[in-house]
Amino acid sequence: MIYQSLIDLWHGFGVALAPHNLLWSFVGVLIGNLIGVLPGMGALSAISMLLPLTYTMQPVPAILMLAGIFYGSQYGGAIGAILLNLPCHPPHAVTCLDGYPMTKQGRGGAALGITMIASFFAASVGIIVMIFASPLLVDVAFKFGPAEIFSIMLLGLVCGGTLSRGSALKGVAMTIVGLMLGSVGTDVNSGLARFTFGIPELQDKVELVALALGLFGVTEFLRSVNRLDAVGSGVKVRLRDMRPNNAELKSAFFPMIRGTAIGTLFGAMPGTGPTITTFLAYALERRISKTPDRFGKGAIEGVASPEAASHSKTQVDFIPTMTLGIPGDPVMALILGALLIQGIQPGPQLITEHADIFWGLVASFWIGNILLVILNVPLIGLWVKLLQIPYRYLYPAALFFICVGVYSTNNSLFEVGEVLAFGLAGAVFVSLEFPVAPILLGFVLGRIVEENFRRALLLSHGSLTIFVERPISACFLAISALLIVGILFWTVRRSRFITSRRKFSGPSA
Amino acid sequence: MSAGSARRILSNYNKDFCGGALLILIGLAVVYRGVAYNIGTMAEMGPGFFPAMLGVLLTLIGAVVALTGNAAALATKTKGSRLDFRGWGCITVGIIAFIAFGKYGGLIPATFAVVFISAMGDRNNTITRALLLSIGMLVLCLIVFWWGLHIQFPLFAWGE
Numbered sequence: 007m008i009y010q011s012l013i014d015l016w017h018g019f020g021v022a023l024a025p026h027n028l029l030w031s032f033v034g035v036l037i038g039n040l041i042g043v044l045p046g047m048g049a050l051s052a053i054s055m056l057l058p059l060t061y062t063m064q065p066v067p068a069i070l071m072l073a074g075i076f077y078g079s080q081y082g083g084a085i086g087a088i089l090l091n092l093p094c095h096p097p098h099a100v101t102c103l104d105g106y107p108m109t110k111q112g113r114g115g116a117a118l119g120i121t122m123i124a125s126f127f128a129a130s131v132g133i134i135v136m137i138f139a140s141p142l143l144v145d146v147a148f149k150f151g152p153a154e155i156f157s158i159m160l161l162g163l164v165c166g167g168t169l170s171r172g173s174a175l176k177g178v179a180m181t182i183v184g185l186m187l188g189s190v191g192t193d194v195n196s197g198l199a200r201f202t203f204g205i206p207e208l209q210d211k212v213e214l215v216a217l218a219l220g221l222f223g224v225t226e227f228l229r230s231v232n233r234l235d236a237v238g239s240g241v242k243v244r245l246r247d248m249r250p251n252n253a254e255l256k257s258a259f260f261p262m263i264r265g266t267a268i269g270t271l272f273g274a275m276p277g278t279g280p281t282i283t284t285f286l287a288y289a290l291e292r293r294i295s296k297t298p299d300r301f302g303k304g305a306i307e308g309v310a311s312p313e314a315a316s317h318s319k320t321q322v323d324f325i326p327t328m329t330l331g332i333p334g335d336p337v338m339a340l341i342l343g344a345l346l347i348q349g350i351q352p353g354p355q356l357i358t359e360h361a362d363i364f365w366g367l368v369a370s371f372w373i374g375n376i377l378l379v380i381l382n383v384p385l386i387g388l389w390v391k392l393l394q395i396p397y398r399y400l401y402p403a404a405l406f407f408i409c410v411g412v413y414s415t416n417n418s419l420f421e422v423g424e425v426l427a428f429g430l431a432g433a434v435f436v437s438l439e440f441p442v443a444p445i446l447l448g449f450v451l452g453r454i455v456e457e458n459f460r461r462a463l464l465l466s467h468g469s470l471t472i473f474v475e476r477p478i479s480a481c482f483l484a485i486s487a488l489l490i491v492g493i494l495f496w497t498v499r500r501s502r503f504i505t506s507r508r509k510f511s512g513p514s515a
Numbered sequence: 516m517s518a519g520s521a522r523r524i525l526s527n528y529n530k531d532f533c534g535g536a537l538l539i540l541i542g543l544a545v546v547y548r549g550v551a552y553n554i555g556t557m558a559e560m561g562p563g564f565f566p567a568m569l570g571v572l573l574t575l576i577g578a579v580v581a582l583t584g585n586a587a588a589l590a591t592k593t594k595g596s597r598l599d600f601r602g603w604g605c606i607t608v609g610i611i612a613f614i615a616f617g618k619y620g621g622l623i624p625a626t627f628a629v630v631f632i633s634a635m636g637d638r639n640n641t642i643t644r645a646l647l648l649s650i651g652m653l654v655l656c657l658i659v660f661w662w663g664l665h666i667q668f669p670l671f672a673w674g675e
Contacts, residue, residue, distance in 0.1 A: 056664070173580075175576060175579060175580055176580060179538050179573060179580065182569050183541065183573065186569050186570075189565060193562035195560075196553075198562045200552055201545075227606055231605075232599050397637075398637035399634070402629070402630045402645075402648060405610070406652050409610065409613045409625075413668065414664075414666050417667045419618055422610065423610075423614055426607060429606075429610075434537075437530075438530050438533055456565040459565065463560065464560075466558075468556060468557030468558030468559075470557075
């Protein structure tokens with residue numbers, strides 16, 4: 007089986023390296039990177055804006071270009087997250103937590119360098135796993151029933167809610183608010199419109215991009231206006247700064263490997279997007295760290311691990327998307343949509359029926375990631391130029407990009423209004439010292455959690471024991487329970503001596 | 516709940532109390548709506564079950580946050596977090612203007628409005644600077660989005 011995979015991969019390289027395909031891959035990476043760097047523009051808006059261009063193309067170059075746009079904009083998004091605290095692609099919400107403080111300390115270059123190393127390393131591992139495990143993982147993924155999916159989501163939510171800076175209880179509260187936001191829209195089972203207040207635009211869910219840009223973009227502008235001079239003032243990132251020093255490399259090495267492992271593990275599970283993965287990777291690093299206080303204040307581990315997790319997850323995530331037709335996150339859903347438009351039905355038969363697309367895509371990931379590194383080394387100076395702009399010019403410009411970016415996702419002005427609403431709500435929460443990042447996690451997982459919860463109980467005729475009777479599910483629940491108990495114990499012990507010297511924590515949590 | 520009133524209460528009471536109260540408010544509101552959507556039974560859940568469950572959880576957490584926050588939050592000073600009315604106002608109005616001009620005006624007036632109005636939110640920005648910035652962004656917008664990406668947004672428009 008593995009031998010066959012290798013032969014197929016060899017053919018895949020042939021497909022991806024054909025000059026015509028290679029050119030489109032390069033164009034995709036370049037455009038994706040460019041758009042991803044623009045504040046307020048992420049993979050979602052980049053892909054959705056460029057999707058119509060691919061309608062007239064052949065299937066193979068079309069998918070290669072979309073994949074190029076995807077990881078180009080993903081890396082570009084990491085630049086925005088680290089240097090400007092603007093996560094345009096939801097997984098980067100975690101990168102902001104430590105990447106942005108690193109920029110404030112003048113180590114933004116090192117953070118970018120680590121991101122590049124971590125993402126290349128993780129993507130390579132992810133690709134290797136994809137090559138060897140694709141056929142095997144199809145079998146495992148089939149074993150996941152609703153109870154298993156619910157339990158693993160719950161674990162993700164518990165991790166996500168408790169990882170944020172400040173009170174774990176407040177983090178959980180915000181996760182629940184996110185879950186509530188996720189239930190806005192038409193209920194899949196009954197067709198009833200929930201929490202739409204008669205607004206037709208809300209029947210189709212709250213827009214993810216609007217929520218992310220509102221909570222992180224607009225909220226941040228509201229908190230920083232007239233308070234910040236220049237985000238990047240005094241930050242100079244040159245080629246030589248991008249090379250992290252040995253100490254940084256050393257402290258980032260194991261987090262990178264752990265992040266990659268988490269990302270790979272979760273990639274095989276249908277329905278778990280990269281956001282949950284990055285949150286988990288970050289939570290793990292913070293929990294096992296000897297100095298958890300550094301997290302959120304510029305710990306390089308907090309950048310390396312989630313970025314590695316996100317990239318390996320992204321690669322492995324193509325397995326359920328392509329072989330089962332279950333997309334892990336909205337970006338995957340878009341790529342799935344592009345495949346369907348091209349007349350290709352994702353499913354277990356895809357690997358055999360459209361071997362050129364599947365293996366060509368796998369090969370192009372590797373080539374694309376190399377292109378990304380080659381591109382970003384000379385262009386980083388240009389990206390940094392964006393940072394020298396004083397804040398009083400930057401935020402109106404970024405606000406414009408956010409407005410246009412959100413508008414272009416669905417050509418809807420209503421969603422621009424959503425950005426404003428979430429921005430204001432986020433600012434209120436942040437001023438009450440609630441972390442806003444868990445809202446996004448809850449929102450992304452909300453629908454899947456609810457659907458699987460309902461489906462599992464439907465199967466068990468209303469008996470909650472189904473979640474502990476099934477071994478895989480029971481395992482995830484046990485880990486969640488351990489985590490909660492552990493955190494409670496840890497918080498109580500810690501709060502005893504910390505209450506006396508609690509300080510005001512920064513604007514974004 | 517408007518941000519302004521939240522801030523005014525904050526100067527008198529502590530943050531965790533307000534935060535907890537806000538959570539309870541959201542939780543109860545969601546429970547109230549969720550019950551109206553039909554709860555159903557455990558085996559055959561209605562569309563209101565999951566939201567109502569979340570609402571109850573959030574209300575409970577809100578109560579715990581409000582009650583336990585007291586002692587710890589007394590030490591918390593609202594340092595440097597006074598509401599910036601000009602900034603908030605201009606950013607809010609800027610986005611609203613983008614929506615309004617987007618519908619009744621088109622891409623060009625909308626772009627100009629959001630950049631100009633929100634730029635005026637910074638006390639160091641003069642009218643000339645804001646004007647130059649919005650013209651610059653307008654040019655960029657036309658090149659990148661209109662010419663380059665073919666955004667589905669008419670340059671000038673009036674309604675749908």
